[in-house]
Amino acid sequence: MTSPDRGIDGKPVVTVRSMDNLSVGVTLCDRFSFDQDSVHYAVELRAPGLTARVDEVVAWAWDSDLAPFLGELAADFRGWDGERSWRTDDGDLTVSAAFRSGGHVGLTWTVRPWPDAVGGWSASVTTWLEAGEQMATLASGVRHFLAGEQ
Secondary structure (H helix, E strand, O other): EEEEEEEOOOOOEEEEOOOOEEEEEEEEEEEEEEEEEEEEEEEEEEOOOEEEEEEEEEEEEOOOHHHHHHHHHOOOOOOOOOEEEEEOOOOOOEEEEEOOOOOOOEEEEEOOOOOOOOOOOOEEEEEEEOOOOOHHHHHHHHHHHHHHHO
């Protein structure tokens, strides 16, 4: 389940909750931009016993951002073989997708701040969504969030 919404501070957020466990989720929030070339935002992961946040994920204007990747997954609602993945240029956010029987997509969201630092950390959660409408809603919500249109 996906909800483009406003956070308690009134700023736009996109929240993804796993359809099989609503306590597992991802939130894109705190969007800001210094210029026309990039958008910065935070990614928060939640699951029982886990809370992780990366404060400054960067989407570059000249790079393929997360929204088109999610849109392609939504368009392939009949499924695919193997795993598909997308990541930021800096490697601080990776999203991997696997299609499972019954028309469900597992999105594994991995945050890895300072991916090249010695002693760094990473955290992952997997959200399960319906391949068609829920994926399309997520792709649209992320596109509007990154464009600042919410």
